[in-house]
Amino acid sequence: MDENENLVFVLGPTNTGKTYYAIEKMLTYPNGVIGLPLRLLAREVYEKVVNKVGKLKVSLVTGEEQISPTTAKYFITTVEAMPTEKSFDFVAVDEIQLCNDFERGHVFTDRLLNFRGNIETLFLGSDSMENILKSMFPKSSILEKKRRSKLSFIGKKGLLSLPKRSAVIAFNSNDVYSIASKIKALKGGAAVVMGSLSPQTRNSQVSMFEEGTVDYIVATDAIGMGLNLDIKNASFSSIRKFDGKENRFLKDSELGQIAGRAGRNIEDGAFSTTLNCQNLTNKTIKSIETNNYQAIEFLFWRESSLDFSSVYNLLKSLEKKSTDPRLIKTQNKRDENTLKFLSSLKLIREKLFCESNIKLLWDISTIPDYFKNLDNIFSDLLVKIYCNIVDSGYLNTPWAISETKKLQNLEGSIDMLTFRLAKTRFWNYISNRTHWTKNNQDLKQLALETERLLSDALHQRLTNEFVDKKLRIFLKEYNLKKSLEVKINPNNEILLNERAIGKIYGFLVKIYDQESLFKNKFLKIEVSKKVKLLLEQYASHFINNNINIIIDREGDLYVNLNKIGYLWKGKNLLEPKIIINNNHYLNQSTYLKILEKVNLEIKKKIYIIFWNPELSSKINNRKIHSFLFSLDKNFGVVNLNDPKNDLIKLSIDEKKSLFKNNIIFGKSHAFYKSLVLKNYKDIRWALGSLYFKGKIMKMPPNVNVLVDIKNISENLLHLIGYIKIKNMAVKVSFLEKIAIFIFRRKKSMYYFDYCFLYKFKISSFILHDILMFLGFTKIAGTSNVSYWIKQKIKNYKSTYDKDNPFYVLKKLQ
Numbered sequence: 001m002d003e004n005e006n007l008v009f010v011l012g013p014t015n016t017g018k019t020y021y022a023i024e025k026m027l028t029y030p031n032g033v034i035g036l037p038l039r040l041l042a043r044e045v046y047e048k049v050v051n052k053v054g055k056l057k058v059s060l061v062t063g064e065e066q067i068s069p070t071t072a073k074y075f076i077t078t079v080e081a082m083p084t085e086k087s088f089d090f091v092a093v094d095e096i097q098l099c100n101d102f103e104r105g106h107v108f109t110d111r112l113l114n115f116r117g118n119i120e121t122l123f124l125g126s127d128s129m130e131n132i133l134k135s136m137f138p139k140s141s142i143l144e145k146k147r148r149s150k151l152s153f154i155g156k157k158g159l160l161s162l163p164k165r166s167a168v169i170a171f172n173s174n175d176v177y178s179i180a181s182k183i184k185a186l187k188g189g190a191a192v193v194m195g196s197l198s199p200q201t202r203n204s205q206v207s208m209f210e211e212g213t214v215d216y217i218v219a220t221d222a223i224g225m226g227l228n229l230d231i232k233n234a235s236f237s238s239i240r241k242f243d244g245k246e247n248r249f250l251k252d253s254e255l256g257q258i259a260g261r262a263g264r265n266i267e268d269g270a271f272s273t274t275l276n277c278q279n280l281t282n283k284t285i286k287s288i289e290t291n292n293y294q295a296i297e298f299l300f301w302r303e304s305s306l307d308f309s310s311v312y313n314l315l316k317s318l319e320k321k322s323t324d325p326r327l328i329k330t331q332n333k334r335d336e337n338t339l340k341f342l343s344s345l346k347l348i349r350e351k352l353f354c355e356s357n358i359k360l361l362w363d364i365s366t367i368p369d370y371f372k373n374l375d376n377i378f379s380d381l382l383v384k385i386y387c388n389i390v391d392s393g394y395l396n397t398p399w400a401i402s403e404t405k406k407l408q409n410l411e412g413s414i415d416m417l418t419f420r421l422a423k424t425r426f427w428n429y430i431s432n433r434t435h436w437t438k439n440n441q442d443l444k445q446l447a448l449e450t451e452r453l454l455s456d457a458l459h460q461r462l463t464n465e466f467v468d469k470k471l472r473i474f475l476k477e478y479n480l481k482k483s484l485e486v487k488i489n490p491n492n493e494i495l496l497n498e499r500a501i502g503k504i505y506g507f508l509v510k511i512y513d514q515e516s517l518f519k520n521k522f523l524k525i526e527v528s529k530k531v532k533l534l535l536e537q538y539a540s541h542f543i544n545n546n547i548n549i550i551i552d553r554e555g556d557l558y559v560n561l562n563k564i565g566y567l568w569k570g571k572n573l574l575e576p577k578i579i580i581n582n583n584h585y586l587n588q589s590t591y592l593k594i595l596e597k598v599n600l601e602i603k604k605k606i607y608i609i610f611w612n613p614e615l616s617s618k619i620n621n622r623k624i625h626s627f628l629f630s631l632d633k634n635f636g637v638v639n640l641n642d643p644k645n646d647l648i649k650l651s652i653d654e655k656k657s658l659f660k661n662n663i664i665f666g667k668s669h670a671f672y673k674s675l676v677l678k679n680y681k682d683i684r685w686a687l688g689s690l691y692f693k694g695k696i697m698k699m700p701p702n703v704n705v706l707v708d709i710k711n712i713s714e715n716l717l718h719l720i721g722y723i724k725i726k727n728m729a730v731k732v733s734f735l736e737k738i739a740i741f742i743f744r745r746k747k748s749m750y751y752f753d754y755c756f757l758y759k760f761k762i763s764s765f766i767l768h769d770i771l772m773f774l775g776f777t778k779i780a781g782t783s784n785v786s787y788w789i790k791q792k793i794k795n796y797k798s799t800y801d802k803d804n805p806f807y808v809l810k811k812l813q
Helices: 018-026 039-053 096-100 105-114 127-136 173-187 199-210 252-259 282-290 311-318 334-344 355-365 375-392 397-405 414-431 441-466 470-481 521-543 588-609 622-633 652-660 681-693 714-718 732-742 754-760 764-773 805-812
Strands: 007-011 032-036 058-061 074-078 090-093 120-125 141-144 151-157 166-169 191-193 216-219 233-236 240-242 247-249 269-274 299-301 327-329 486-488 493-496 499-505 508-511 556-559 562-572 575-580 637-639 663-665 669-672 705-707 722-725 728-731 750-752 776-781 786-790
Touching: 007 018, 007 127, 018 032, 018 039, 018 090, 018 120, 032 039, 039 058, 039 074, 039 199, 090 105, 096 105, 096 120, 096 127, 096 299, 105 299, 120 127, 127 141, 151 233, 151 282, 173 191, 173 216, 173 414, 173 441, 191 199, 191 441, 199 216, 199 441, 233 252, 252 282, 311 334, 311 355, 334 355, 334 375, 355 375, 397 414, 397 441, 414 441, 486 521, 493 521, 499 521, 499 562, 508 521, 521 588, 562 588, 562 681, 575 588, 575 681, 588 681, 622 637, 622 652, 622 669, 652 663, 669 732, 681 714, 714 722, 722 732, 722 764, 728 732, 728 764, 732 754, 754 764, 764 776, 764 786
Parallel strands: 007 120, 007 141, 032 074, 032 090, 058 074, 090 120, 151 269, 166 216, 166 233, 191 216, 233 269, 299 327
Antiparallel strands: 240 247, 486 493, 493 499, 499 508, 556 562, 562 575, 637 669, 663 669, 705 728, 722 728, 750 786, 776 786
């Protein structure tokens, strides 16, 4: 193992100025690099260095973000993103005790063993590393740093008795949100800091705490990695965390790393427990207060010299164990498992014929899993990216841009915004792999802009969720103006003294933070009264003017992109029940007028989407009346070969009359033309699902033949232009196409072979059922070649269906 005399270890507890020391040391050299454990901390250090030497001399390099001026001399990076291929006079790595971390330890150990500055190398971290570092690098220097303030345990505190400027520590997002909500109820609000937040969201949240908008912050253990905040007390809500392998108790050194965030510079700090946290032992308390922790005895390690001659050899080199007992092969095999999975796929395996392709697969396998438990989403993206690059040399940038644009949706819950941010971080990472992309600036800028938009939205959502400050602002505004001015802006937002307090969605009034705003009874009465007046004016304009109502595929009703209500199951298909979204702000008489107006408009729409049931009243012909009755009863489709429908024959002129009214007569069926059109198909399916099933089901794919549709009723299939044949459904237009082709010439015997199957792209089993349905009988043949005859339709002598309109008409004649 190499021993370098220019190697210096700067060891000590938190609040000793180690990172500051490394920054100052680096700036004494013409160039240098500092590797940091978190993107958030890298951004913080980057800004400090920029303030000292200017933007043109500093580069920020993380997995998801790169600011790299060509004149940069100083590189601030995450440890994983350190440019080890470059040569620097000065190299520093922070939090080197993470060599013992289950998840990332092998990366830190690789930097410890293999990355050196030309003149000086600094590794910063906890003094729990001192013994193992001395044994591994006996010729190195150790610079010990002492904490500049005292850290004391103040016992267990309830949330109500937590001192101001406290950070409450939790270890998963659900607990963070739950505790923040409780503090909001008791203390007025809390900032939230988690590793999954973008730097922008994190900085915005921290600013609220630093500026005194809130006196409390709820954070994960990411706060322990060098983030500098004005914290006086660190309070643990738990001392257990999931480390990627198991749910375990934190080590004393890990607790000390977090508790040490309290008390900065010469100001003393405190730590405590809260809520249901298990009590700290006297030994743990003493260890934290005196910074005396159990020495680290081993480091996680993985071979860095990899063999890319084959996937087998690559995996073999990754599994290699060190001959040094202090270096333990990493147990975190996420990237290795990803490699194994991807290389097992046939689509990937066919491309692993050269070292460059195998190396690319390994690089892609090491992409951080920002999606965590959503394995399919992550692996599918990796497969597509790999195939893109191998097949064309570069990533399909238009596709990547399209995927990124989909993320610019600022609606949804905190969890949904956080997920979109995670996906944006993935595309940020990809856009910074310049050798994978061609002309990647558009993707890079779009990903950064998307992150900015989502970060702003998430910060606002977190603030709205966990900080109750609006009531104070509104009351202050009221006291200044002595009056309340309520109005609606062009975006349908409700403004109170020029501040948005809510929004009108159709006829539904939504007051933002109503619980906070309406705590004041005067505000509640005055705002409610004025909003009612405005809504009545809005409703009057709606009732007395022409409107265009849009029905979407979910059965929702929209006017000018504003949802006003939805359709539900009514007494029949063509008369669905209309629900208008409203609350107590709209009076009953106005609601009924709106409902009458909407009913009239929906009736017109329904007749276009389905058919006009009033058609028979416009035609003075009993046979046509009966035919239309049967057509409507069968939801728009009548089987002309069914003997039940053969009681009456329509003349050519009668058919022409019906054809003018958009009724099609085919070889096998008559049907409304609207049912076979693509227009409104999704709405017909939605309304049909509601009528027959009471809920909107997933619409079948747009194919000529649907299989395994036993749970879908024949009448519902009619509404989207299908007829049911046994356990399959066939587009009526497709069936007519087949029938026309078969009956183009009359034959005594019909012959069907592979050419016929190929022409219509159907299997022999489907053809068999279709021919049986059309009245054929098979007389000979195999699955590939068969001979059929057409049976004549016998006179229907069974007991008549007395409800059949043809039967009724026949009796009248």
